Structure formats: C-alpha cells, structure tokens
Amino acid sequence: MRDVDLNADLGEGVTDDEGLLAVVTSANVACGFHAGDEATMRAVCAGAAARGVVVGAQVSYDDREHFGRRHLDVDAATLRAWVAEQVVTLSRLAREAGTEVAYVKPHGALYNRVADDAEQAAAVLAGSGSLPVLGLPGSVVLRLAEQAGRTTVTEGFPDRGYTPEGRLVPRDRPGALVEGAEAVATHAVALAGAGGEAEVRSLCVHGDSPGAVATAHAVREALGSAGFRVRAWTAS
8 A cells, every 4th residue: 555645735815724634634834925824824733733734834936916826036045035934934833833844845836946947946945944845756846855865755736737748737728727526536546656757745636726625535535445545745
C-alpha cells in the first residue's frame, strides 16, 4: 500500500475551511499576502491542530488585488523578505494554536514562476529557512532545495490540466481545469499512480474551486478504493 498526502489551500476566505479540514491531511494556509488575515490563520491552525492536519505556509507575491495570480518581477531581496514575513507570521500563530508550520508552498503565480526561475526560487528558499518544500516534480525550486539538503515533497493537481512538459496549463487557456468531482477523482488516482519523474507524494484540491469539499471527499474515496493510504507526507 502506497501513501499519498491530500492537501488543500485554506484560509483564503472563499471556501469551507472546516469542511476541508475534515478531509485533507495537510493544509496550505494563506499567509495574508494573497488572501487571509491573522484571525483566519489562527482559526485554521486551531482547526488543523484539533484534527491532526499538518500546517504549511502558502506564501505568495504581495498581491491581494489579483489573488496572487499575477506574475510580478520583484527583486530577490524583496521576495525573500516577503516570504520570510509570511512564514514568521504564520509560525507565530500556529504555535499559539498548538501546532507548527511544517513546510512551505508557494501560491499561484509564484508557484509557477519558481518551477523554472532559479533567482526567484532561491529567494523563496532563502526566505523560508530550512522548511521542507512542496512543489511540482522537476521544478527548479525542488532541485535547489534538494541541493541545499532540504526535504522536498512532489505535488500533483487532480483539478488542473498539464502541459506535455509537466507544467500546469495556465488558467486562461483551454484545458486548464478538470471539472466535476468524478473527473477530478479519476485524475487523482492516475497522478498518484504515476512513477518515475512524474511521481507525486501529495495531491492538492484547490479550496477556491466550486464544490471543493465534495470534490475532496470524492478524491479521498477514490484513492482509498484504488489501494492508496491517505495520510500526511510527514508520517510517511
């Protein structure tokens, strides 16, 4: 039986955080730069602690207006400081809630940028200390993290389409989204079963997608039926 983690983006103010915390094993918590605030972060961390869900810092460009989905050309020092501020804030609130930040995951445009941009990837790593890093298989940020001796966790997106190069199809292009709980669940099983360079240890169900909780349940049930054990990657 192979283990697979199930994560979701929480604290963004657009979904049922409690409903998702009842299904997922890891929570990517918005740290205030693309969404969220301290009260929301504290509540999500408390809910995660109560349910044994692992907490991660979902760091972003400073871009609430565009939900962190606009590519920004910021210098490395600025990006490093932005990431550090987000990680420090969430770490403080997590400790107050009885848990801790266990990993870092970039959000939105930053996630896609650090898949191929070494300078911005290095800035994210510099701003996040020694935290394990969640990212796309084959991405620059994971390669640099591995070279620095940090734990890396490969991630797949069952509700997103992929390019032949293994990158996510941009949201403004056809095929960017996989729609319908059944289709997403089928894609999740396929991603979890992939091997080699495409192997993933964690699957993400976007919290801002319609029917996110129902989709997460469908994904978890499908994974179990396919013989996967759903649990946090930290337990593997």
